[in-house]
Amino acid sequence: MSIKETLIKDLKEKKARVAILGLGYVGLPLAVVFGEAGFQVTGIDPDTRKIETINKGLSYVPDVQTEVVEKLVRSGHLTVTTDFSVLKDIDAVSICVPTPLRKTGDPDMSFILSATEELAKYMHKGMVIVLESTTYPGTTRELLLPKLGTEHGLTVGEDWFLAFSPERVDPGREDWTTINTPKVIGGITEACGEVAAACYEGAIRTVHRVSSAEAAEMAKLLENTFRMINIGLVNELAIMCERLGVDVWEVIDAAASKPFGFMKFTPGPGLGGHCIPIDPLYLSWKMKSFNYNARFIELASEINTNMPRYVVSRVMEALNDRGKALKGSKILILGAAYKADVDDVRESPALDVIGLLRNKGAVVEYHDPYIQHIHHEHEGWQMDSVEDMMTSVKEADMVVIITDHKAYDYADIVEAAQSVFDSRNATREFVKNSEKVVRL
Numbered sequence: 001m002s003i004k005e006t007l008i009k010d011l012k013e014k015k016a017r018v019a020i021l022g023l024g025y026v027g028l029p030l031a032v033v034f035g036e037a038g039f040q041v042t043g044i045d046p047d048t049r050k051i052e053t054i055n056k057g058l059s060y061v062p063d064v065q066t067e068v069v070e071k072l073v074r075s076g077h078l079t080v081t082t083d084f085s086v087l088k089d090i091d092a093v094s095i096c097v098p099t100p101l102r103k104t105g106d107p108d109m110s111f112i113l114s115a116t117e118e119l120a121k122y123m124h125k126g127m128v129i130v131l132e133s134t135t136y137p138g139t140t141r142e143l144l145l146p147k148l149g150t151e152h153g154l155t156v157g158e159d160w161f162l163a164f165s166p167e168r169v170d171p172g173r174e175d176w177t178t179i180n181t182p183k184v185i186g187g188i189t190e191a192c193g194e195v196a197a198a199c200y201e202g203a204i205r206t207v208h209r210v211s212s213a214e215a216a217e218m219a220k221l222l223e224n225t226f227r228m229i230n231i232g233l234v235n236e237l238a239i240m241c242e243r244l245g246v247d248v249w250e251v252i253d254a255a256a257s258k259p260f261g262f263m264k265f266t267p268g269p270g271l272g273g274h275c276i277p278i279d280p281l282y283l284s285w286k287m288k289s290f291n292y293n294a295r296f297i298e299l300a301s302e303i304n305t306n307m308p309r310y311v312v313s314r315v316m317e318a319l320n321d322r323g324k325a326l327k328g329s330k331i332l333i334l335g336a337a338y339k340a341d342v343d344d345v346r347e348s349p350a351l352d353v354i355g356l357l358r359n360k361g362a363v364v365e366y367h368d369p370y371i372q373h374i375h376h377e378h379e380g381w382q383m384d385s386v387e388d389m390m391t392s393v394k395e396a397d398m399v400v401i402i403t404d405h406k407a408y409d410y411a412d413i414v415e416a417a418q419s420v421f422d423s424r425n426a427t428r429e430f431v432k433n434s435e436k437v438v439r440l
């Protein structure tokens, strides 16, 4: 049998040993899905706290239940380590490391590069390697292929196999999770795609193959760019509606009553998280090397980036209408997470809103049921979530809803607050108190 046939057979029989590099919001759920499918999975992450937590049988990712981790660790289906040398005995590797932006707005490829360098030390024949981290088109072929194959004299598609398969997880979502969200896979060669598909088919229900790694990389960027641009559109719509004196939320609901040809997006205080604000900029960055300006991305990014400033200007106006200046006013921010019901504060607009309010002299506190502490790296401030939320609600000159967590009782909040600025339409049901509430 050829190396390819042996590997596909081992994958189908679940004898292949799987490793996940990076056990974060993406990697841990993936490790669990492979483990539950019957594979022996090794998770590798340099973060010792994560490794210790999993070894205690606990989960730190809200979408992954502790009982599931405990069961897999106990049965030996999931082992975790900081030691990359285990890769010498591994057949299939999925790379799920971060791909943030540098302060300059350029892609930060350092995590992909360091994971690739570690992998390169233990490369051997019969391996299939799949990059899952969102990145610019060409990364798999331009960065991983030379370091993992060419420099070791290994022929891709014969001795080893390389593919890109974007992770599409939506944290906090229960209907579509890692196991049932179709997996797009594109190989560096036809054989690479075939082996990578065999790997994921053993754990994930639907695999959608494309002809190249670049098509898979681009598909992920299309998905996230689509969201970013549509969010930019409704954010601008919110600004236009406010000028026109029209309720943007009513307009969106009306448009969404059309059963075809329209998809609902909602405005908010700005983009957040590890994906939507960042991924499209990987594409626009890459296109610059082709002397091409990705105009839709740049425009949507500009509108979305300005939303925290817009929210602060609206808060200032709302206070002014109540005879108060922002300077010296007590502001309570509700929700620091970048979206509802998650504990992830990365790129959250709450940080920008708080920074801008502080710079204008407001006395700012925040509350988030899932995030006890926040800090702003560049501005150098930090704060803890208030302990007694309702007391802070009563004392604040204005409560500003940034994240519409389901855990909040908005009726109680509106009842107790002096005034509320609602950037998410979380208070839509409390029309009786509407004089207290200003919406985006």
Ligand SMILES: NC(=O)c1ccc[n+]([C@@H]2O[C@H](COP(=O)([O-])OP(=O)(O)OC[C@H]3O[C@@H](n4cnc5c(N)ncnc54)[C@H](O)[C@@H]3O)[C@@H](O)[C@H]2O)c1
Pocket (backbone or CB within 6 Å): 021, 022, 023, 024, 025, 026, 027, 044, 045, 046, 047, 050, 096, 097, 098, 099, 111, 114, 115, 116, 118, 132, 133, 134, 135, 167, 168, 169, 170, 171, 274, 275
């Ligand atoms: N979080 C999401 O909702 C989401 C959704 C789809 C795609 N993605 C993409 O998936 C990738 C991972 O995102 P995430 O949210 O899981 O990030 P994360 O920060 O939660 O996890 C990444 C993990 O990788 C580890 N790591 C760093 N360097 C490493 C190395 N050299 N080797 C092994 N592990 C290393 C970190 O310690 C961390 O535990 C990113 O490219 C992201 O854009 C994320």
